[in-house]
Amino acid sequence: MEITLKVNQAYPSDSGRGIARLDPDAMLRLQISPGDIIEIEGKRKTVAKVWRAPKRDWGRGIVRIDRFVRENTGVSVGDGVKVRKTDYQSARTVILAPLRKMDFRVYGMDIGDYLKHQLLKRPLVEGDLVPVIGAPALAGFGKYGQSQALLFVAVKTEPKGVVVIDESTRVIYRDRPAKGFERLGKAGVTYEDIGGLKEELQKVREIIELPLKYP
Structure with missing residues (x-):
């Protein structure tokens, strides 16, 4: 069973968490x-964990996903995507590499263990862009702050297909930037990255962005 829904931006509090609101x-x-894993198909396929949408979204035929999930599916706000339930396996191994060169250090623990801690219960597929929100109490990020999303690529997973990172997963960090993923990470700051200006941002989208995209 699959349905087609229109993509809408995530709420700011959902950004970087790998969830989809239905x-x-x-x-x-x-x-x-809620809590099940769905496959989202646009130009490409990715996965997300389902959360219930608030009442104001009911009956609108939308799925709210953040910019990272949108990049993984190759779609933009307003596009249609196919959504279906999917099976998954526990990841035995996930190899992560930074999207671009970064000064990334972790104090007091292995980098792979730190990333696993940040990504527990996160569903993904090989090739996904995987954001990690900075937590200075655990790691030293150089110029990166607490709310800065650090971007990694899941360059390899074992097994293949849809996997979820759990306590048994071995996460391996490779410090060399991932190759062949130049298409990812170019969205920059988006509406869901900015909190506290909901009504103002919606007016900007209605007046400027949507007429340009759908004249």
Whole structure:
């Protein structure tokens, strides 16, 4: 079973968390519950964990996903995507590499263990852009601050297919930037990265962005 939904931007508090918000009708049609994993297909396929949408989104036929999930699917706000429930396996191994060269250090623990701690229960597929939100209490990020998303690529997973990082997963960090993923990480700052200006941002989208995209 699959349905088609229109992509909308994530709420700021959801950014970087690998989740997709669906309304109860969409979840009923897909026979899924909050916490299940869905596959999202645009130009490419990726996965996300389902959360229930707030009432103001019910009946609108939308899925709210952040810029990282949108990049992994190759879509923009307003595009249609196919959504379906998917099976998954526990990841035995996930190899992560930075999207671009960065000054990334962790104090007091292995970098792979730190990344696993930050990504526990995160679903992904090989080739995904994987954001990690900085936490200076655990790591030294050089110029990166606490709210800065550090961008990694899942260059290899074992097994293949949809996997979820759990306590048994071995996460390996490679410090050389991932090659062949230049298409990723170019979105820059988006609406869901900016909190506290919901009404103002919506007016900007309605007046400027949407008429340019859909004249």
